Amino acid sequence: MRVSHIRAEHLDEPFGIGVPDPRLSWTTEVEGPWRQTAYEVEARGERVAVESDASVLVPWPFAPLASRERVTVRVRVRGGHGWSAWSDAQVVEAGLLSARDWSARFVAPGAGRDLLRCEFDARPGLTRARLYVTALGVYEVELNGERVGADVLAPGWTSYGHRLRYQTFDVTDLLAEGRNAIGAMLGEGWYKGRIGFAGGKAGYGDTVALLAQLELVHPGGEVERVVTGADWLAASGPITFSGIYDGEVHDAGRERDGWSKPGHDTEGWAPAELVERDLATLTAPTGPAVRRVETLAGERDGVIVDFGQNLVGRLRITAEGRAGERVVLRHAEVLENGELCTRPLRTAASVDTYTLRGGGQETWEPRFTFHGFRYASVEGPVTDVRAAVCHTDMARTGWFECSDPLLNRLHENVVWSMRGNFLDLPTDCPQRDERLGWTGDLQVFAPTAAFLYDCAGPLTSWLADLAAEQAEDGALPVVVPNALGPKAVFAAAGWCDAAVIVPWTLYERYGDAGILQTRFDSMRRWVDHVAALGEDYTNGYQFGDWLDPSAPPDRPGDGRTPKRLVAAAYHVRSADLVAMAADVLGRDAEQDRFATMAARAREAFVQEFVTEEGRILGDSATGYALAVRFGLLPTRGQRDRAGARLAALVEREGHRIPTGFLGTPLLCDALADTGHLDTAYRLLTQRECPSWLYPVTMGATTVWERWDSMLPDGSVNPGEMTSFNHYALGAVADWMHRTVAGLAPAAPGYRRLAVAPRPGGGLTWARARLRTPYGMAETGWSLDGGRLVVEAVVPPNTTALVTLPGRAPVEVGSGHHRW
Template sequence: MTSTSLTPQSVTRQQAAVSRLTAEYRTDTPFVAEPRPRLSWVTDTDSTGWQQSQAELRITRGGAVESVVQDGPESVLVAWPFGSIAGGERVEVEVRVTGNDGGTTDWSEPLALVGGFVAGSWRAEAIGLPAPAGEEPRLGQPGQLRHEFTVGEGLVKATLFATAHGVYQAEINGTEVDDQVLKPGWTAYADRLNHETTDVTALLTPGPNAIGIWLAGGWFTEKYGFHGFAKPFYGEQPAVKVELRLEYADGTQETVASGPAWRATTGGPLVSSGIYAGEAYDARRAEAGWSAHGFDDARWLPAPLTEGDWPEATPATAPPVRRIQELPVKEVLTTPSGATVLDFGQNLVGHLRIRVTGEAGRTITLRHAEVLEDGELSLRPLRQAAATDTYTLAGGIGEAGEEEWEPRFTFHGFRYAQVDNWPGELDPAAITAVVIHNDMRRTGWFDCSDPLLNRLHENALWGMRGNFLALPTDCPQRDERLGWTGDIQVFSPTAGYLYDSLGFLDSWLRDLALEQGRRDGVVPIVVPSVLGMLESPVAAWGDAATVVPWVLFERFGDTGLLRRQYTSMRDWADALLKVRDSSGLWQGQMQLGDWLDPAAPPDKPGAARTHGDIVASAYLFRSLDLVAQAAAVLGNDADHGTYATLAEETRQAFLAEYVTPAGRMVSDAQTAYSLALMFGISTEPAQRQALGDRLAELARLGGYRIATGFVGTPLIADALTATGHLDAAERLLTQTECPSWLYPVTQGATTIWERWDSILEDGSVNPGEMTSFNHYALGAIADWMHRTVAGLAPAAPGYRKLSVAPRPLNSLTHASTSHETPYGLARVAWKRVGDRILVDATVPPGTAAVVSLPDGSAEFEVGSGRHSWDVPAAAPAPAAGAASLHTPLAAIMDDPQAYAAVWQAIDVHDPAAAAAFRRDTVWYRQTTLEQSLIFTQPAVKQDIAAALAALSGNRAAKTPKNS
């Protein structure tokens, strides 16, 4: 092994500097949600082995300066060391640090913070929209509200606070107050409302001013449910609370608050709006200047006060939804029916923006879908979601009569959009796809020599982007889009790597705990809970209460979040103890189990090969064990002892009930073995090896096609790797036949599918009731690609210590990954050069790394800086030998060339038989190829034998003769 630590020689060494100072959790606004926000900073230095030894923080408030010195290395989520920030108070914070090299940085750039919470109680009243004249209001009827007010001389600050039962946007004097979308998002409305805090000082002038509100029902008035039984859950009409606080130079304050003096209308251009249905806009009904002073229209009526409970609104901790990216039309298609369909080349979440010129009254219709079927939009997977927007032209407005529009309060999951009734010839440049999601900071990247694997990783990324919208949803397109707990439970490690999702998931976990509190510790299957079904504990779904906080602790080092969620974690564990039977296991209850095992029938997605009792009992252990670990971190020794004992009882009971002495499992299925191995249920080395060996054999018996659902898929590659079967994990990962991770990629997928075969091999859409083309759960494999294929993982909470442990796959020539850790950018890359593996690693300042190189040498530790190693590549596998009809099936499967020769020989005669051979053969060790072909025609067998003989002859010709 050759090792070097690298410092760039082409540049002069730079003095250490604090490059980023932030306060939890949002970085897009100076407003903070807490009076004592924790602080984090990143130090840049090329000094190797650098560690912070001291930090000095100072605060400027009201002209006074105060500083605090803290010894030690802490620089992530550091407790606020000053007096609390008052609501509306502005302070500036700076930090400088001293390293173990003796150098001290300059002060960081000042970080301005403002108390973003309401000082005192809200004065705003909840107001809604008047019913349309002479008719009953439609469900979720959208509309507008407005109010005029006067601003005096000497205004120094104006802060807008607003929240809604529904979704809103505010305008002041004709200008939108920010660039956010779908405010205030979706929370557990009965218990928690978010408000946004916005500095609107620059939008006001002395004298008369006006504020306007666009309002729609959004998630609040949506219908939830399945199979035609959907109904409103929260309320039937939207409402809003608005409060504008004005502060003057002489110290006086005024408050402009929503109330019955405001005016409202449902007769504006926003005709209808729904999350699932889409939006209808009639530009002929638009009224210029409606949010500016001096507007007067007798059709606007007093805004009615609304009834219902409004919990105290608190500042949002998640970054807001914004327009993140724009995609042009990639191709214009004409369908068999003659319709015009736009292909944007990427399955995305958002809406269309159009620019159009035409006559007044013409209505353009925009329909959205993820895939085409028989050349037309495939609408069946949307179920009851219309996913349709309409725009009626005003005619003759704007420059050269051009009108521009995009929906305001809806979103769609789509790659394709059908455009009907466009005036004249459609110029594709006139329509743009606008991508929206919560505006999180990208933090994770991956690249390798296989373009299919790169696309798989990109699909997982796009799946997360599309489903991290207000809350972590299952899918973004059909009549669902719910916060399914099981999906984020398995995907949270990947999410924490790809994006800084801490604030986003912190917000959702608050809702989880609130919903759980209404159910005696039981976590509902969706959060917020709107389905009213499966109110008993469900394994792998409810366990999000323990798993997600622990993952966030591991990936971000957030002990504060772990402490806040600990009661929720423990309550879930206690709820499980109530259903645990006398054997110490969780058995005999309805479970979702290893959901969408590819062997499950289309209409029975829970009918998996691994029994639901095994999944439930494994998660019982997992949650008890995580509560014990969390208690230890938090210094709760009593709880640690209690739950560790309970976890051990369950572990022993699981082994006694489900694992044979020889290391076989009662459900002889891949997910069962993966659970026992990766949850730490099996700990005895010989037993673990037996379980791993059987798991690898099952993978080969199935032809290295995936055989796991939501539960097993995030675990199987790790389980194989941990027991010495990296080659089997590689075969699973790089398989392109259905079902596999790469099968959708070969079918043109640009996001992760819900089903392994959402599109069947004949090109048709899966007939199952659930067929989404944007579900991130099965994309959890990306985390293994980061940690194992490229080799970067946390070795201590929050990456305070890194694991650098690349495991090169034989099929790759290089791989790399980068992650913006809380301490700065970390990177691991490897490449093959001849018979050597070159490994490079960047370890951020303030951290260290445990290194395990792929040559099998002993682990060692390095400090921060750039490092490189040159080690021998693993010895190549012995060259495949001769193959014939007498070769065992297992050897044929483990010889990709022989396998291809066999099925291709069959395919010449009968493609259907070749497909059946690939799909249905069980690749036994003790069965020969000839024995498996007993019903095959002699001519086909002759061609197979000839193909294998030709392959064997070519191999023999290339084998060097012994001298």
């Protein structure tokens, strides 16, 4: 019996953590059935024992951490075998927990400059050094000529007026006794650069600036600080332009050798400019940073390079030529007529340019931009080119595979679309002049995301931005952070409901009741806002079932499902979830109020949209799927008839997808729940457009925005809105995990598993693995001569409810099981 994988909050590496009382989690490795009965935590020489079976996000049992405090934590547990040995030590170190901890001030390099530097002396006997740093814009820091950390596009994108994340780095090994130098390079990033499809700036500010506080700790705890201030110097560097959409221009002839090393000649450098900024907005990250996570080689044919995978990141080139020669890199997701198809990028140039300094081999990768691409054109004297894949450095947690190679490729496409669109925050697409945190996309995809990767930390941060951007009356923006201004704040059903549904998903998948506590006010205010709007359910435009295949290409919101029906259905769903959240939190009065609100809204839905026979206004697949999955039909007969009508509509369409963004994620569940599993499988395995597998047959390596983003003849959809990397329609992967493979949560955080595979679709086997908060869970089934064989691995300290075809449900404990 061994305790491992100790975490603080949702961080595997709780370094620079931003809360004084971080909740702790751990897993226990033990064979066979086992249940924890007590745990003991050690830190600061204290030990606290608790009689409890809890092992996920348990309360911090000691006095709160102070800023900068570093403690080692060990855990042991008791179960059926007595006490375990103590775990290995996990270090938990606090960041700067208060604005009062900062003595640094923001400094700007000034117009036309992007480099900042400072020299300082370090005394002998240094025990440790920490760099706390952030920027208005994006930054990279160097210490004595060495890059600090591996973060990309730090500090990332948040609602800058409310929250600005800072990073903490251990730089002890980069310092030398005596003279040292620290330098930073800045870019516009999301803060100052062009963001949004209106063509303008995001409007956060017109000056990039750096905030850095280097703390040198000596024996006895004495601290020296090197901070950004009026003594810093600024100059121009080799980057003459950088932008998220348009790329980067780098002139190597303008590089300043040794600019971040001590002794550099600073003639011509100007004093940095002080910038006033409220430091109370500073906050520590709740999840990992964006990093380079993989490098891919490509196949080159003339100037075109094919990396075999639609990805997000940038190119890393090696070139050799004369001083002044240029390398031009262009990016696209697809080819059309053998050339890069850049029309879907709209106004995003996505071009990087490098001017050689000459004199030998030169290696270069852009710093302050990223692109979505599979193909690139490379012009210039380039001898080698690689693609650096960049995204939030989340841990992979979930896997799926089955006997159908096309479904496996579909699932891999979903994974790659999540990777590409979780670049610091969840976006709609990573390539064109948009790349925004659309709420509706995440609302439908969150369950899939939470299975594939540990995204609790990143989504906790995103929800904090959502709450910060919420209007006083409870209305919400449809993109978070809101880079589109007041016009993006309105009651968009299915989009703004992310304020309720995403926190609930994090509770369901990670067992984090704290996120419900923290975001309950935001959840409540949104539902109250919709209730106050009355029967119209809107104070502006409704997207409806966006991108319904029947909608005109230039009017993607004009689908078959009445928009008021969609809004009414989502109001019931969100009111239900707020009532459930209130129940979890012990808020009895609010539980009663929102349960009553949901009941009345459900009754109003039935009266307006449902006939006694179970027909629903609009007679659309999305209407029936919403009614079934959101529990909007009061009688079993109505529900059964609605399910039958849904199946008939799907069959009438030749088992091709008849739904858009909001209906599609519910479709297979609604069919399976009402006895039409075969129809759901025929939808899943359909290859004709519109279907999940049509893009796969067309060579897709990510999920498309439109079912027909590429037409059967290989030409690109002529519509203005055509992306080849959108994860929303990949939300079906959640159904594949839960129903095809049969692995779902039956209690928050998978404390109790639901093992319930439902074979079909001609598959002969399927399996899924998930690293739950309690350890690895697995399910798998195969057909052996017509006999169904099911296996499951249930993590320690959990149970599973096993429901197999033709058998009564059975409860099992942890361990390996076979039926």
